[in-house]
Amino acid sequence: MGVGEDRYPGFRDFVSARGPALSRAAYLLTGDHHAAEDLVQSALARVLRHWRKVRDGDPEGYVRRTMYHLQMSWWRRRRVPERLAAAPPDRGGPDPHRTIALRMTLDQALDGLSPRQRAVLVLRFYEDMTEAQAAAMLGCSVGTVKRHTHDALSRLRTTAPHLVDEDRPAPAERAVRGRS
Known part of the structure; x- marks a missing residue:
């Protein structure tokens, strides 16, 4: 391959065209802009390895599936294991009745x-x-x-x-x- 040749034809155009939509989906998955950027970059890096096979099918669907799978893996790793205590903690959670009332009002x-x-x-x-x-x-x-x-x-x-x-x-x- 000569200098300037594109090893992954169409990948740059795909990322330019669909990057914003992928970022929005990643933000909805993570709830954090920095984590969303990391998620999109990780998914695109994985897709790049298989670009020749993926590019003619549904590359966006493949990237989105990769993002969902990566997010679930990251979530499982970050999840704090439950600890049993002799007495329940003194803090209360959100009031489920208030949450339901708020949802019904909305x-x-x-x-x-x-x-x-x-x-x-x-x-x-x-x-x-x-x-x-x-x-x-x-x-x-x-x-x-x-x-x-x-x-x-x-x-x-x-x-x-x-x-x-x-x-x-x-x-x-x-x-x-x-x-x-």
Whole structure:
């Protein structure tokens, strides 16, 4: 192979095109940006070894499966073994009744949104799409996406104000701020 020849044709383009989506999935798996970066890099390093076989099939699916398997392995290694004590610890866990009530309140608040508003929130804040991408996905204008986002967040603040911690922005607002 001469200088400048690509030993892994298409790999660089694949990583450039699908890297952001893989990073988002890794973040959802790990809950930590640094751990997500490590997970994506480790998965890509493993996939690179088999690139010639993988590239013509479903390389993204292969990377995602590798990420899931790696995360599970890392989680198992980090897991602290349970220790038995003579007396139970004095600390209490989260109140399961409060957690259930919170989930039910959130479900009811989301049910109060129109299907378009709910779709816009999922695309914008869960799928991490830009306004333009969400508009293209829904077949509407960017202005419509902005309007649905504004209306949906306003409605959530009105119907479930106790879900928003006044000291912190709402999760959707944190997602928007985190992207800028």
